[in-house]
Amino acid sequence: MTDPGASQPEQQDLLPGLAPRPASRRPAPVPVTTAAVDPVARVLVDVALAHLDRPFDYAVPESMSEVAVPGVRVKVRFAGQEVQGYVVARAAVSEHTGRLTPIRRVVSGEPVLSPEITALTHVVAQRYAGTRSDVLRLAVPPRHATVERAAAWERAEPPQLDRATLTGAWEHHPPGPAFVEGLLRGDPVRAVWSAAPATDWPALLAAAAAASYAAGRGSLVLVPDGKDLDRVEAAVVDLVGAGHHVALRADSGPSRRYRDFLAVSRGARRIVLGTRSAAFAPVHDLGLLALWDDGDDLHSEPRAPYPHAREVLLLRAEAQSASVLLGGFARTVEAEYLVRTGWARELLPPRDLVRQRVTVSITGASDRDLARDPTARSARLPRQASELIRSALATGPVLVQTPRSGYAASLACERCRTPARCATCSGPLRLTGPSTPPACRWCGTEWLGWVCAECGHRGLRAPVVGDARTAEELGRSFPGVRVLTSSGASVLATVTDRSGIVVATPGAEPSAPDGYAAVVLLDTWLALGRTDLRAQEEAVRRWLNAAALVRPGGDVVAVGDPASPALQALVRWDPAGFARREMAERQSAHLPPASRLATVTGEPDALEQALAAFEAPAGAEVLGPVPSGDEGEVRAVIRVPRALGPDLSAALGDLQRTRSSRKLPAVRVQVDPPSLG
DNA sequence: TTAACTGGAAAA
DNA sequence: TTTCCAGTTAAC
Numbered sequence: 001m002t003d004p005g006a007s008q009p010e011q012q013d014l015l016p017g018l019a020p021r022p023a024s025r026r027p028a029p030v031p032v033t034t035a036a037v038d039p040v041a042r043v044l045v046d047v048a049l050a051h052l053d054r055p056f057d058y059a060v061p062e063s064m065s066e067v068a069v070p071g072v073r074v075k076v077r078f079a080g081q082e083v084q085g086y087v088v089a090r091a092a093v094s095e096h097t098g099r100l101t102p103i104r105r106v107v108s109g110e111p112v113l114s115p116e117i118t119a120l121t122h123v124v125a126q127r128y129a130g131t132r133s134d135v136l137r138l139a140v141p142p143r144h145a146t147v148e149r150a151a152a153w154e155r156a157e158p159p160q161l162d163r164a165t166l167t168g169a170w171e172h173h174p175p176g177p178a179f180v181e182g183l184l185r186g187d188p189v190r191a192v193w194s195a196a197p198a199t200d201w202p203a204l205l206a207a208a209a210a211a212s213y214a215a216g217r218g219s220l221v222l223v224p225d226g227k228d229l230d231r232v233e234a235a236v237v238d239l240v241g242a243g244h245h246v247a248l249r250a251d252s253g254p255s256r257r258y259r260d261f262l263a264v265s266r267g268a269r270r271i272v273l274g275t276r277s278a279a280f281a282p283v284h285d286l287g288l289l290a291l292w293d294d295g296d297d298l299h300s301e302p303r304a305p306y307p308h309a310r311e312v313l314l315l316r317a318e319a320q321s322a323s324v325l326l327g328g329f330a331r332t333v334e335a336e337y338l339v340r341t342g343w344a345r346e347l348l349p350p351r352d353l354v355r356q357r358v359t360v361s362i363t364g365a366s367d368r369d370l371a372r373d374p375t376a377r378s379a380r381l382p383r384q385a386s387e388l389i390r391s392a393l394a395t396g397p398v399l400v401q402t403p404r405s406g407y408a409a410s411l412a413c414e415r416c417r418t419p420a421r422c423a424t425c426s427g428p429l430r431l432t433g434p435s436t437p438p439a440c441r442w443c444g445t446e447w448l449g450w451v452c453a454e455c456g457h458r459g460l461r462a463p464v465v466g467d468a469r470t471a472e473e474l475g476r477s478f479p480g481v482r483v484l485t486s487s488g489a490s491v492l493a494t495v496t497d498r499s500g501i502v503v504a505t506p507g508a509e510p511s512a513p514d515g516y517a518a519v520v521l522l523d524t525w526l527a528l529g530r531t532d533l534r535a536q537e538e539a540v541r542r543w544l545n546a547a548a549l550v551r552p553g554g555d556v557v558a559v560g561d562p563a564s565p566a567l568q569a570l571v572r573w574d575p576a577g578f579a580r581r582e583m584a585e586r587q588s589a590h591l592p593p594a595s596r597l598a599t600v601t602g603e604p605d606a607l608e609q610a611l612a613a614f615e616a617p618a619g620a621e622v623l624g625p626v627p628s629g630d631e632g633e634v635r636a637v638i639r640v641p642r643a644l645g646p647d648l649s650a651a652l653g654d655l656q657r658t659r660s661s662r663k664l665p666a667v668r669v670q671v672d673p674p675s676l677g
Numbered sequence: 678t679t680a681a682c683t684g685g686a687a688a689a
Numbered sequence: 690t691t692t693c694c695a696g697t698t699a700a701c
Contacts, residue, residue, distance in 0.1 A: 056701040079700035080678030
């Protein structure tokens with residue numbers, strides 16, 4: 001066939017009514033000599049469509065044969081367009097029956113996608129019913145050519161490290177020293193670690209990473225945010241010196257980000273620290289995967305397919321027989337599950353050490369107090385708490401944790417502070433104007449004659465909380481004392497021993513060099529009043545994290561209801577017991593981790609159609625659909641017993657592939673949604 | 678983005 | 690029945 005455009009350009013241009021086409025023609029296809037050895041490249045193309053989520057074969061021109069190795073970025077023509085892709089393998093023959101299109105261009109010889117990460121992106125995509133191209137976007141940073149050309153490192157080798165120092169760091173968390181010995185031998189060991197209050201946890205993470213490093217293995221340590229990352233980085237430098245690690249920061253610019261990535265992917269740095277996106281870092285000779293505070297929702301990736309860093313690490317550990325360390329002051333039900341099934345062992349401080357480190361008490365009204373004095377609970381800062389603050393200030397800074405402002409725009413009973421709920425749908429009540437009756441946020445029902453279901457009181461109050469308001473109140477109560485705040489956009493990383501009162505919202509607590517003289521937890525009832533599935537677990541996690549910042553021997557006071565199981569877990573400092581209790585409750589309610597949940601969200605018609613076509617695994621329950629948070633969208637929840645989790649993921653993956661290939665309107669699938677708000 | 682394919686209509 | 694063309698589909 002001749003190309004009509006090429007053979008008769010003048011004629012075409014002379015046709016009336018046709019715009020003259022530019023003189024430059026598409027060059028006639030130049031026949032390429034394909035590579036003598038392994039002329040086929042399997043390429044993962046960067047295409048978002050679920051049914052195209054597999055490698056496609058391309059011909060390797062002889063001229064590219066040397067550089068088109070697994071892991072390199074290439075440009076290929078796919079369905080007529082030029083798309084980005086990664087070579088994942090070379091082969092002698094192709095399964096494909098048609099002609100193979102040659103690779104257009106090898107972008108660079110840098111193999112940025114290692115075989116381990118290729119495999120990982122596959123299992124993560126499967127697990128979350130997403131596409132590899134989405135996961136690859138999370139795993140490999142954009143290229144920066146200048147950096148790639150200039151970057152060069154000597155491969156760092158572990159210095160001599162003192163075994164006693166490494167195991168000694170763990171002596172308070174038995175059998176921590178044995179765990180570290182395992183790392184030093186290079187054995188795959190797995191632990192769930194519940195840190196004692198006032199533990200210098202970055203130092204322990206550093207010791208674990210260093211032990212793995214000393215065994216010639218790489219380690220990956222993930223923390224929730226940049227503030228924690230700074231602390232762990234400092235601890236690593238302290239222990240092994242500079243030049244052995246990289247800290248992969250979410251806020252690094254493109255060049256810094258790519259440079260740090262290359263230091264890891266080239267194997268020059270094998271202690272890798274980072275936040276959630278570093279879960280995919282191609283650490284060489286991977287020995288240890290560690291994660292701090294796995295309950296923090298910052299570990300949950302907000303971009304599709306929404307993987308959780310903990311699950312990515314667990315999948316990685318399975319594939320590569322690496323060691324695992326899940327640590328925190330609190331314990332998630334997921335971590336508890338790993339202990340329960342024997343997959344991981346517990347590293348726990350002995351009870352007497354905990355008692356020595358911290359004394360937690362609760363102040364606030366018991367039911368008996370309330371019977372005597374119904375206003376007792378409305379005192380925001382009870383006498384016991386303010387006395388503690390006063391006496392502690394003499395010896396050091398005092399941390400006051402207060403719920404985020406805006407956290408409780410809804411109303412509560414004026415007397416007992418039980419959150420006010422709609423009697424029709426249990427939604428939270430709010431005020432929309434100064435003269436309107438309280439109305440339900442969810443269903444809009446107005447409640448003119450509201451009566452508290454708990455105590456029968458008729459008055460409502462808007463709970464006044466928030467760090468600014470708290471700081472103001474404390475400033476009045478303690479004239480002459482410095483009051484700092486750390487929250488939202490202005491988070492303090494550290495404070496000094498002379499900082500006075502430090503008011504912070506959960507997650508924004510600054511660390512104090514020698515710990516806080518006292519920690520006060522305000523408005524604990526608010527966190528417990530939330531409707532979320534994980535409200536209790538999350539509340540306990542936040543309190544433990546704040547309380548853990550106390551100096552050894554310090555006092556913690558929580559203002560709240562002493563009968564609350566969550567506060568009792570705090571008083572006993574028993575994250576493991578609380579996790580066991582939560583797990584039992586979840587089990588009976590068929591909630592994770594005993595069950596595996598997924599949500600499917602979309603336009604009502606699309607969702608209905610999707611659910612009708614969905615081939616659910618036997619034993620699956622489909623709940624809903626109900627209106628979702630997004631305007632006009634609805635959401636269904638699908639639930640299966642945990643053992644059927646992989647079947648559920650596979651079925652949802654099939655659903656997405658089918659819908660994509662039939663060009664049906666998209667529905668969003670989320671496996672293990674972090675919350676069901 | 679585009680080559681291959683499909684089906685329906687015009688031409689023979 | 691063949692040819693042509695526009696719209697659709699798959700995608701190496």
